[in-house]
Amino acid sequence: MSNAEMLEIKNLTAGIEDNEILKGINLSIGAGEVHAIMGPNGSGKSTLASVLAGREDFEVTGGEVSFKGHDLLEMEVEERAREGLFLAFQYPVELPGVSMANFLKEAVNSVRSHRGQDALSAVEFIKLMKERAALVDLNPDLKKRAVNEGFSGGEKKRNEIFQLAMLEPSLAILDETDSGLDIDALRIVADGVNRLRSENRSFLVITHYQRLLNYIVPDFVHVLLNGRIVKSGGKDLALKLEEHGYDWIKEELDIAEPA
Amino acid sequence: MLGAALNGSNAFLHERRRSAVEEFERLGFPAPKDESYKYTRIGRLFQGEYAVDADAPPISQSQIDALEVPDLDAHRLVVVNGHFQPEHSRIGSLPPGVIAGGLQDASASHPDVLNRFVSKFTATDADPFEALNTAFVRDGIFIFVPRGKTVEKPFHILNLVSVKSPTLVQPRVVVAAESGAAVSVIESSVAVDSVSPTLNAVSELYADTDAFVDYYRLQLDHKAGTVVTTTNVYQQSTSNARTTTITLGGRVVRNNLRFLPDGEHCETHLMGLVVANGSMHVDNHTSVDHARPNCVSNELYKNILADQSTGVFNGRVLVRQDSQKTQAYQSNRAVVLSDDARMYSKPELEIYADDVMCSHGAATGRIDPESIFYLRSRGLSLEDARKMMLQAFSRDVTDSIRVAPLREYVDQLVRQRL
Numbered sequence: 001m002s003n004a005e006m007l008e009i010k011n012l013t014a015g016i017e018d019n020e021i022l023k024g025i026n027l028s029i030g031a032g033e034v035h036a037i038m039g040p041n042g043s044g045k046s047t048l049a050s051v052l053a054g055r056e057d058f059e060v061t062g063g064e065v066s067f068k069g070h071d072l073l074e075m076e077v078e079e080r081a082r083e084g085l086f087l088a089f090q091y092p093v094e095l096p097g098v099s100m101a102n103f104l105k106e107a108v109n110s111v112r113s114h115r116g117q118d119a120l121s122a123v124e125f126i127k128l129m130k131e132r133a134a135l136v137d138l139n140p141d142l143k144k145r146a147v148n149e150g151f152s153g154g155e156k157k158r159n160e161i162f163q164l165a166m167l168e169p170s171l172a173i174l175d176e177t178d179s180g181l182d183i184d185a186l187r188i189v190a191d192g193v194n195r196l197r198s199e200n201r202s203f204l205v206i207t208h209y210q211r212l213l214n215y216i217v218p219d220f221v222h223v224l225l226n227g228r229i230v231k232s233g234g235k236d237l238a239l240k241l242e243e244h245g246y247d248w249i250k251e252e253l254d255i256a257e258p259a
Numbered sequence: 260m261l262g263a264a265l266n267g268s269n270a271f272l273h274e275r276r277r278s279a280v281e282e283f284e285r286l287g288f289p290a291p292k293d294e295s296y297k298y299t300r301i302g303r304l305f306q307g308e309y310a311v312d313a314d315a316p317p318i319s320q321s322q323i324d325a326l327e328v329p330d331l332d333a334h335r336l337v338v339v340n341g342h343f344q345p346e347h348s349r350i351g352s353l354p355p356g357v358i359a360g361g362l363q364d365a366s367a368s369h370p371d372v373l374n375r376f377v378s379k380f381t382a383t384d385a386d387p388f389e390a391l392n393t394a395f396v397r398d399g400i401f402i403f404v405p406r407g408k409t410v411e412k413p414f415h416i417l418n419l420v421s422v423k424s425p426t427l428v429q430p431r432v433v434v435a436a437e438s439g440a441a442v443s444v445i446e447s448s449v450a451v452d453s454v455s456p457t458l459n460a461v462s463e464l465y466a467d468t469d470a471f472v473d474y475y476r477l478q479l480d481h482k483a484g485t486v487v488t489t490t491n492v493y494q495q496s497t498s499n500a501r502t503t504t505i506t507l508g509g510r511v512v513r514n515n516l517r518f519l520p521d522g523e524h525c526e527t528h529l530m531g532l533v534v535a536n537g538s539m540h541v542d543n544h545t546s547v548d549h550a551r552p553n554c555v556s557n558e559l560y561k562n563i564l565a566d567q568s569t570g571v572f573n574g575r576v577l578v579r580q581d582s583q584k585t586q587a588y589q590s591n592r593a594v595v596l597s598d599d600a601r602m603y604s605k606p607e608l609e610i611y612a613d614d615v616m617c618s619h620g621a622a623t624g625r626i627d628p629e630s631i632f633y634l635r636s637r638g639l640s641l642e643d644a645r646k647m648m649l650q651a652f653s654r655d656v657t658d659s660i661r662v663a664p665l666r667e668y669v670d671q672l673v674r675q676r677l
Contacts (some may be wrong), residue, residue, distance in 0.1 A: 054636070055632060056632075076635070076641075078635045078641070080636075081636055081637055081638040086636075087635065087636050089636075093630050093632075095630055095633070096651060097652060103634070103647070107638045108638075109476045110638040110640070110643070114638070146651075167637065203601070249472065
């Protein structure tokens with residue numbers, strides 16, 4: 001990679017109880033790059049996202065992850081977020097009784113405080129919310145609503161990108177953000193992401209389907225199979241996968257079907 | 260024994276009290292096997308020696324001011340050890356005909372009005388604590404709002420307990436709203452400079468036809484004290500009665516609430532929030548007797564239990580045979596924050612009418628770990644994430660508080676406690 005390193009994963013292994021799911025992941029993401037990870041169900045895509053975000057259900061059994069030069073695996077979940085790692089959830093959580101405004105104010109200010117910035121005033125905060133909500137076409141009235149409660153599937157996913165826009169991370173991981181979206185919602189989400197692309201912000205886009213990558217055009221595409229990245233390439237690799245599936249890679253690599 | 264007491268020359272009250280003494284002698288404190296005190300073996304707490312009354316020691320104005328609800332503009336009534344304290348009270352101006360002040364004073368100045376209400380509605384399933392209060396009560400607060408009058412500002416009763424030796428403090432509050440009248444009352448109780456105080460408080464609320472009574476019981480720091488309260492609510496047709504019980508203090512707390520909507524088209528709301536830690540034990544025992552058709556009751560109790568604390572909820576709803584078109588909803592939820600915290604929840608629905616809508620739900624659980632992970636993944640600390648979830652959990656109770664400064668205050672207190 002020519003750019004400064006954002007994320008460096010070396011031989012990462014992780015699992016749940018005795019079941020090893022990630023079997024030695026190696027991946028480097030430079031600043032400003034968009035990487036896509038594709039793979040069939042059960043290949044470990046969401047586990048990778050969870051491990052990077054710090055979900056405690058998974059145990060890291062080996063390897064190293066460096067995020068902007070820091071040892072990511074040593075950091076608490078909230079430290080990772082404050083340091084600039086953002087996970088857009090595959091299944092965003094409904095938080096009845098927690099208003100969007102309250103939630104985001106605490107989140108934004110905890111991140112700002114970590115960066116040595118002052119807390120936003122009420123007026124600045126409302127202005128920011130309004131501006132960023134417009135990026136994903138979310139009704140600004142949502143500030144009174146409880147987080148994700150009663151949101152449609154598409155609204156939940158747009159809300160994830162809205163939060164991304166509010167928190168201004170250095171690295172955003174999108175965990176199957178496209179799943180369950182109709183074409184209009186997909187376009188809105190992708191447009192929002194594209195407008196948030198910058199030379200200082202990297203993306204790791206985890207998806208099942210190539211169609212998202214028509215809208216969010218990646219710099220690199222990686223194929224995750226059976227807990228390992230088995231092939232990497234440019235955006236054309238995604239098209240080939242869409243057309244031919246994963247079998248040709250398995251044959252090429254002589255990987256046995258997972259039991 | 261009753262000489263120095265409330266009744267003075269009021270023969271009616273004298274008779275009420277005499278029969279209460281007999282009733283208490285018959286009932287005694289709840290026995291260990293008493294079903295309605297199954298989870299709160301309270302009788303043993305009354306086995307020692309204690310006085311049944313205490314004079315009010317001097318209380319400084321700053322101690323009282325510390326209990327004020329910030330920004331609350333209210334008619335303030337101060338009670339110390341059950342005795343009304345006019346010098347600390349600040350009643351302010353009231354609409355014509357409204358009576359607000361000490362119970363003993365009212366017994367002398369307005370006996371005819373007071374006698375229409377005191378102990379008019381006592382529970383059919385007699386409770387010894389209510390009888391004990393009636394038997395020995397000396398003073399308290401009487402609030403009367405005549406026909407068609409609205410008291411815009413709430414009344415705030417500051418109920419202070421300050422005892423240096425084991426004492427049973429027994430204030431009584433009687434709130435009566437005549438037809439079409441509206442009144443809000445906040446009763447907050449707290450122990451100051453006390454050793455293990457024991458409070459046995461009774462509040463009686465009367466809502467005549469079309470009346471609105473909104474009542475808040477705020478239970479603050481009671482040191483290692485035992486707190487027993489009785490709230491009896493009697494409603495005539497098309498009235499609306501609301502009670503909100505917020506429990507944040509007391510070593511052992513037992514709240515008995517009994518509602519009798521005794522006319523059609525009544526609306527009844529019972530809300531409760533318990534935030535307990537240490538070895539606190541809080542038991543809310545509620546009963547709604549739907550004696551008439553076409554009434555609605557809505558009950559919501561929430562418990563947040565930390566450390567070795569215990570929560571108990573018993574919610575009885577009786578829908579009598581002729582009470583068609585009753586709507587009765589009950590919900591009890593608890594979050595336990597440790598392995599040692601316990602919640603006992605017992606809904607008791609007895610429905611004898613066939614055209615009704617009734618529901619009940621009880622659930623006890625932990626804070627959802629996925630919700631905590633979600634909040635932390637957005638930069639909130641574990642501690643802040645926990646607080647946010649618990650505050651959200653309590654929010655449907657706190658949000659139902661209609662007096663805005665009180666809502667803010669309770670929200671603030673809950674946040675401090677979490």
